[in-house]
Amino acid sequence: MDNSRNGFHPATLIRDFDQGKTSRLSDGRILREWTLVAQEKEIEVAPGVTFPAWAYNGRVPGPTLRATEGERLRITLVNHSAHAHTIHFHGLHAAAVDGTAGVGLGLVQPGEQTVYEFDAEPYGLHLYHCHVTPLAHHIAKGLYGVFLIDPKEARPEADELVMVMNGFDTNFDRANELYAVNTIPFVYMSEPVKVTVGEPVRIYLVNVLEYDLVNSFHVHGNFFDWYPTGTSKKPVEHTDTVMLCQGQRGILEITFPREGRFMFHAHQSEFAELGWMGFFEAGPRKEPVT
Amino acid sequence: MTRHTSGRGGSRLKTWLLGLLPLAIVALAALGFAVLDGPGLTERNGPPAEELVVERTTLAAGSIELVVRNAGPDPVTLAQVAVNDAFADFRIGEPVIGRLGSTSVRITYPWVDGEAYEVALLTSTGGVVGHEIPVAVLTPDPSGFIGLMALLGTYVGVIPVAIGMLWLPWLRRVPPGWIRTLMALTIGLLAWLAIDAALEGMEVANEGAGALGGAGLVGIGAIAAYLVLSGVQAWMTGRPGQQGGHRLALLVAVGIGLHNLGEGLAIGSAYAVGALALGATLVVGFAIHNTTEGLAIVAPVSEERVSALRLSLLGLVAGGPAILGAWLGAATTQPALAALLLGLGVGAIAQVILQIAPSMRDGSGRLLHPLSITGILTGMLLMYATGLLT
Numbered sequence: 001m002d003n004s005r006n007g008f009h010p011a012t013l014i015r016d017f018d019q020g021k022t023s024r025l026s027d028g029r030i031l032r033e034w035t036l037v038a039q040e041k042e043i044e045v046a047p048g049v050t051f052p053a054w055a056y057n058g059r060v061p062g063p064t065l066r067a068t069e070g071e072r073l074r075i076t077l078v079n080h081s082a083h084a085h086t087i088h089f090h091g092l093h094a095a096a097v098d099g100t101a102g103v104g105l106g107l108v109q110p111g112e113q114t115v116y117e118f119d120a121e122p123y124g125l126h127l128y129h130c131h132v133t134p135l136a137h138h139i140a141k142g143l144y145g146v147f148l149i150d151p152k153e154a155r156p157e158a159d160e161l162v163m164v165m166n167g168f169d170t171n172f173d174r175a176n177e178l179y180a181v182n183t184i185p186f187v188y189m190s191e192p193v194k195v196t197v198g199e200p201v202r203i204y205l206v207n208v209l210e211y212d213l214v215n216s217f218h219v220h221g222n223f224f225d226w227y228p229t230g231t232s233k234k235p236v237e238h239t240d241t242v243m244l245c246q247g248q249r250g251i252l253e254i255t256f257p258r259e260g261r262f263m264f265h266a267h268q269s270e271f272a273e274l275g276w277m278g279f280f281e282a283g284p285r286k287e288p289v290t
Numbered sequence: 291m292t293r294h295t296s297g298r299g300g301s302r303l304k305t306w307l308l309g310l311l312p313l314a315i316v317a318l319a320a321l322g323f324a325v326l327d328g329p330g331l332t333e334r335n336g337p338p339a340e341e342l343v344v345e346r347t348t349l350a351a352g353s354i355e356l357v358v359r360n361a362g363p364d365p366v367t368l369a370q371v372a373v374n375d376a377f378a379d380f381r382i383g384e385p386v387i388g389r390l391g392s393t394s395v396r397i398t399y400p401w402v403d404g405e406a407y408e409v410a411l412l413t414s415t416g417g418v419v420g421h422e423i424p425v426a427v428l429t430p431d432p433s434g435f436i437g438l439m440a441l442l443g444t445y446v447g448v449i450p451v452a453i454g455m456l457w458l459p460w461l462r463r464v465p466p467g468w469i470r471t472l473m474a475l476t477i478g479l480l481a482w483l484a485i486d487a488a489l490e491g492m493e494v495a496n497e498g499a500g501a502l503g504g505a506g507l508v509g510i511g512a513i514a515a516y517l518v519l520s521g522v523q524a525w526m527t528g529r530p531g532q533q534g535g536h537r538l539a540l541l542v543a544v545g546i547g548l549h550n551l552g553e554g555l556a557i558g559s560a561y562a563v564g565a566l567a568l569g570a571t572l573v574v575g576f577a578i579h580n581t582t583e584g585l586a587i588v589a590p591v592s593e594e595r596v597s598a599l600r601l602s603l604l605g606l607v608a609g610g611p612a613i614l615g616a617w618l619g620a621a622t623t624q625p626a627l628a629a630l631l632l633g634l635g636v637g638a639i640a641q642v643i644l645q646i647a648p649s650m651r652d653g654s655g656r657l658l659h660p661l662s663i664t665g666i667l668t669g670m671l672l673m674y675a676t677g678l679l680t
Contacts, residue, residue: 052404083400134376134400172406174374 001047003184008059010182011191014161017148018063020073030071032120036062036087038108038130038143039080045168045178046185046275053142054081054130060183061164061208062128062145069123069152078113085138088131089147090247093118099131107132123151125230125249127206139246140169140210148204151233158202158253159195165207165215165244165266165276174211178275179266185275188264192279196286197259203252204230207244216243217252218267219280224254241267256282340366342411342419343498345392345624348429354399354409356421359392361502367414373399374407390502401426430561430620439558439616446557447550447612450577452605454584461592467661469592473649474662476542476586478669480646483549483583484639486677488512490556491632498625507626511633512640515548519641538590538645539604545642546583546608549635553580554615555628561620578676582669583608590649 003009020034036056043060045051056062067073077087084107088099096104097116108114130143146162166183167176178185195201203224207215218241225235226242230251242250256262265277323329341362348355354373360366366387371380379398387393401407407423461469491508498504519541526537587604619628650662 052402083402134374134378136376137374137402174408 001184001187002044003187006043006059008183010180010184010187013059013061013182014163014193016064016162017066017160019066025072030068031074032067032071033074033076034063034065035076035078037078037080038085040082043142043183045170045180045183049170049178051168051170054083054085054138055142056087056145060142060144061166062143064146064148064162064204065128066148066150067120068150069120071120073116073118073120075116076113077108077116079108079110082110083138084109084132085130085143086132087116087128089116089118089128090126091118091147091149092121099128101132120149122231123149125149125204125206125251127208127247127249129208136174136210139208140167142166144208146204146206155202155233156200158200161193161201161203163203163205163217165205165209165217167209167212167271167274167276169211176209176211176274179209179271180275181278186277188278192261192281194281194283195256196284197256197282198285199255201254201256203254204249205242205244205252206249207246209246212268212271214243214245214268215271215276216241216267218265219254220263221258221260222254222256222262224252227251227253243267256280258282259284339363340413340415340417340419342366342368342387342413344409344419344421345498347421347423349401349423349426350429352398352400354397354401354407354423356395356397356409356411357392358387358395358411358419359498359502360387360389363389365389365391368393368395368411369414370412371395371397372410372412373397373401375410403427435561435620436617439561439620440613442557442561443554443610443613443616446577446580447554448605448609450580451546451550451584451587451609452602454581454586455588455601455605457585458588458592458596458601461588467652469589470650470652471661471665472585472589472592473646474665475669475672476589477643477646477650478666478671479582479586479673480542480545480639480643480669481666482670482673482677483546484636484643486673487549487552487632487635487639490552491629491636494556494625494632495629498629502626503629505629507629508633508636511630511635512637515634515637516641517637519544519638523641523645535591535594536596536600538649539587539596540607541645542590542642543587543604543608545635545638546586547611548631548638550580550583550609551611551615552628552632552635554612554617555619555631556615557612558616558619558621561616580609580612582672582676590646 018034020032023031025031038054038056039058041053041055041058042050043053043055053060065075075087077085079085086099086101086108094104097118098104099116101107105114105116126147126149128145128147130138132138144164146164163181165181167179169175170177180187205217209215223238223240226237226239227233227235228250235253244250259282262280262282263277264280265272339362341360343359343361344356345359346357358368368382368385368387371378381396383393395411397409403426405426407426409421409423411419411421413419461472488508491511492505495503495505495507503510523537523541584605587608615631647657651657652659652661
């Protein structure tokens with residue numbers, strides 16, 4: 001499986017946060033800018049299996065856009081594909097920048113571009129995706145990503161991971177043949193996610209899976225604090241399994257007390273065995289250099 | 291041959307009237323039955339049975355166009371169209387489709403090359419008629435590939451048959467025993483073609499509206515071709531100056547021609563719906579396959595003088611229809627017509643086989659002897675094996 005040919009690798013994507021380009025506005029607020037290019041791109045989704053994806057910035061999921069509550073955000077969408085696309089952000093914004101056909105900025109036609117501008121609110125874990133009909137198709141092809149708004153008062157220090165639960169309908173029968181977190185099935189089985197014993201781990205978990213009604217996350221040998229949508233700093237549950245429909249997301253906070261390999265996977269066994277499973281490898285605490 | 295009534299005009303009229311009487315009564319009864327709205331019968335048991343068949347799918351940039359035929363007993367009203375579980379905008383010629391009527395549905399949909407689609411036609415009663423598009427590709431404009439189809443028909447029909455006919459000089463030098471075996475081989479080749487065309491015809495017919503005849507059309511086509519060719523053969527036999535070999539060669543050429551019409555039709559329609567990649571393998575496969583047909587044409591004239599002009603004409607009669615078939619198949623896919631045409635090929639071949647059969651007889655007059663049986667089986671095997679290439 002040649003991840004370098006895809007131009008992105010789940011092992012690095014999992015800790016890749018895109019802070020964009022910042023500048024100061026006249027009122028002193030921070031303006032944060034990104035450019036997303038929608039394009040057609042063939043990606044290898046399993047050894048020898050290629051999928052004609054539609055991608056933002058050449059990767060699936062698209063870049064993890066990270067901002068802080070209250071900032072001004074400006075996102076330029078350039079459409080280099082043969083179909084009309086948009087970016088529809090979850091969050092608070094004006095109708096005109098909602099990324100929906102026939103409203104405000106509306107569709108971005110092939111070869112055209114548009115600018116979405118709004119404030120970063122509310123804090124929490126959100127997502128963005130294309131909102132052009134046929135909707136299921138535009139999402140399943142890969143036009144989605146994580147939109148993270150940190151609270152003004154930052155969350156405690158942690159080893160932060162992004163996990164986008166997705167799947168691929170490789171024969172276009174509106175049922176997924178492959179399931180994964182971060183696109184490539186089983187990738188974290190062969191390259192486990194390395195974490196450190198005793199060090200807090202924060203997982204930004206987003207479900208974008210198309211065609212299946214629900215998805216889930218389960219971790220072995222451990223429990224986590226669950227913050228649905230990340231809009232509160234108080235966890236609602238201490239559990240080892242959560243269930244999410246499409247568009248649902250939340251923050252997991254977990255600490256590994258013991259060394260070893262611990263599985264994580266969808267607790268729909270079918271999804272797990274079709275790719276959505278991986279390992280955490282909890283390694284020893286690094287000795288402070290004396 | 292005189293009839294008793296032939297001399298008397300009044301009596302003749304009476305005969306006619308007596309003949310027409312039952313027909314008149316049937317017409318009156320049908321009219322009365324319709325006016326009285328079928329006395330004694332309940333209108334129907336259960337909801338109307340809706341049966342729609344999609345006869346043609348045309349994919350253009352941003353749109354899918356279907357030609358839908360109503361194959362059921364009741365008129366059907368098309369109300370909505372969904373593509374891949376999502377409702378789509380569409381324009382329709384006439385939403386109410388009468389019995390055996392057809393209409394065109396043009397759906398606005400941004401389909402993507404190479405992907406699969408399922409179109410669901412929702413009728414006014416809430417019934418759903420599904421239509422699958424296994425691989426979406428741009429439907430070529432029929433006017434744009436007249437040349438391409440002619441070339442294709444020439445490659446798979448005319449040229450291979452002509453090459454096969456080049457076996458004639460060799461045929462003239464081999465002993466009579468060989469000729470008998472070659473005739474048996476020809477019968478094997480033809481038998482395989484008949485089986486193939488019959489199966490293909492049934493398959494095509496089942497895709498269409500059953501109310502238009504379905505697989506029965508293959509039978510009608512086969513019997514019609516058989517009878518017409520038998521008549522032509524009898525007429526030719528009665529004409530003076532016709533050599534048996536020439537007659538047989540022409541009949542074989544006509545039979546193979548009708549078969550190639552069906553073959554061209556299959557290639558043309560498969561190409562039009564994108565189910566066929568016009569690769570070199572396919573063309574080479576069909577060409578090798580059809581070369582053996584040329585041998586079948588010249589085998590009957592191996593012992594007779596025959597002009598080059600006549601030979602070329604025979605080649606054209608056998609190979610040319612492939613071009614016609616390819617055009618027809620690419621321009622219109624009406625399954626009932628295709629089934630009928632394929633049926634014609636089956637009947638023509640059956641007739642030709644019966645014509646050739648006597649030439650397999652050996653010195654003692656036996657039809658089935660080890661050499662002829664070997665020849666027939668080899669012929670079928672040869673066709674099967676070369677058919678694998680296509």
